[in-house]
Amino acid sequence: MARPKKSVKAKEPVRIRFKELKNGNKSIYLDIYRDGKRTYEFLKLYIVPELDPASRVLNEHNLALANKVKADRIIQLTNNEKGVTNSMLHSRLKLIDLINMYEQWIKDNGKSMGPSGLASLRKAVAQFRGDGVTLKQIDKTYCIEFINYLRNDYKSRMKRPLYTNSIASYSAALSATFNWAVRHDYIKENPFDKLSSNDRVYHVESQRDYLEIDELKRLIATECPTRQSVKQAFLFSCYCGLRTSDIRALRWGQIHKDGDQWRVSVVMKKTATPIYLPLSSQAMKWLPERGDASDDDKVFSLPTTSRVSIILGNWAKAANVKKEITFHVSRHTFATLMLTLDVDLYTTSKLLGHKNIATTQIYAKIIDQKKDDAVNRVDEIFK
Numbered sequence: 363m364a365r366p367k368k369s370v371k372a373k374e375p376v377r378i379r380f381k382e383l384k385n386g387n388k389s390i391y392l393d394i395y396r397d398g399k400r401t402y403e404f405l406k407l408y409i410v411p412e413l414d415p416a417s418r419v420l421n422e423h424n425l426a427l428a429n430k431v432k433a434d435r436i437i438q439l440t441n442n443e444k445g446v447t448n449s450m451l452h453s454r455l456k457l458i459d460l461i462n463m464y465e466q467w468i469k470d471n472g473k474s475m476g477p478s479g480l481a482s483l484r485k486a487v488a489q490f491r492g493d494g495v496t497l498k499q500i501d502k503t504y505c506i507e508f509i510n511y512l513r514n515d516y517k518s519r520m521k522r523p524l525y526t527n528s529i530a531s532y533s534a535a536l537s538a539t540f541n542w543a544v545r546h547d548y549i550k551e552n553p554f555d556k557l558s559s560n561d562r563v564y565h566v567e568s569q570r571d572y573l574e575i576d577e578l579k580r581l582i583a584t585e586c587p588t589r590q591s592v593k594q595a596f597l598f599s600c601y602c603g604l605r606t607s608d609i610r611a612l613r614w615g616q617i618h619k620d621g622d623q624w625r626v627s628v629v630m631k632k633t634a635t636p637i638y639l640p641l642s643s644q645a646m647k648w649l650p651e652r653g654d655a656s657d658d659d660k661v662f663s664l665p666t667t668s669r670v671s672i673i674l675g676n677w678a679k680a681a682n683v684k685k686e687i688t689f690h691v692s693r694h695t696f697a698t699l700m701l702t703l704d705v706d707l708y709t710t711s712k713l714l715g716h717k718n719i720a721t722t723q724i725y726a727k728i729i730d731q732k733k734d735d736a737v738n739r740v741d742e743i744f745k
Contacts, residue, residue, distance in 0.1 A: 416638030419627045430470035458493040464539045483535045502556040530563045572694035584681035592673045595662040599692035601645035606689040607631035615657025637715045697725040
């Protein structure tokens with residue numbers, strides 16, 4: 363009787379491997395073998411010694427990214443063998459679908475543009491000319507008319523016209539989508555490259571509204587009229603600098619005690635950057651009671667963004683704070699508070715999770731202006 367043949371498992375054409383580095387880290391790379399040829403792709407991702415919860419979070423994050431890149435490379439190899447190229451899809455691919463593909467690629471590769479920005483872009487594109495527009499219909503004229511639509515007709519979810527910086531962000535997101543499409547052979551060129559400087563919209567340096575210390579104290583002393591959780595979340599952010607998206611997603615298991623220091627580990631929603639922040643006693647004071655909540659339960663229960671804005675406005679009015687308060691003011695308050703207390707710019711940028719210290723520099727300008735105003739008061743006294 364013939365022996366049954368053993369099933370042979372097909373070898374993966376792409377494998378994840380690790381290279382030991384002198385500093386104790388391991389560099390993650392792909393070992394790609396096809397048609398008798400071997401190539402390597404170093405991912406600029408690293409496994410670090412797991413000395414604390416932050417390093418474990420970082421390693422899990424980087425391994426997940428590496429596996430997603432590996433899966434993407436396997437799909438590319440398979441498509442190439444079957445003669446399927448991205449250019450063949452060009453004629454029937456819709457712009458909405460391209461944005462979805464770019465969004466998924468960002469998630470898979472941990473890039474810096476947050477999915478929320480692309481969600482807003484997708485909504486605006488669909489409202490502009492519907493969701494049936496194909497890449498063949500995209501040209502310089504489409505881009506100019508889309509920008510004009512954002513300037514003159516499109517309304518935000520708060521039913522307000524878009525600010526200049528919002529229009530610049532929408533057009534930048536669309537241009538980035540087209541750049542990605544060029545790199546992946548869906549289109550030959552980015553139509554935004556043909557726009558003149560007059561056609562484009564540029565970011566202007568926005569005003570960073572923040573709370574002075576006395577304003578912060580007044581809010582602390584004033585009861586929030588409707589939702590205590592909004593007050594707790596806002597003040598917690600004032601003392602740790604987390605964005606509203608990260609506050610909403612925060613779970614109890616992400617807050618740990620490291621010796622005598624409480625810390626929070628977060629992969630930031632906007633930038634996909636893992637950070638491990640120390641929490642001051644002031645920040646800890648504004649956490650709600652945990653009770654019997656599990657590690658997977660959310661820390662804060664917040665209403666919709668628009669509702670939070672209304673609650674914050676009513677609370678500020680009750681506290682006699684004249685500024686227009688949004689949740690993001692809490693992050694600005696944390697940044698200016700750190701710099702006011704002479705925390706250096708580099709450390710402040712790390713606490714905020716900024717990838718570019720130039721972003722943090724904007725807050726330093728605010729502090730410099732405050733110093734100028736203080737000195738100029740002397741002149742007013744002796745006029």
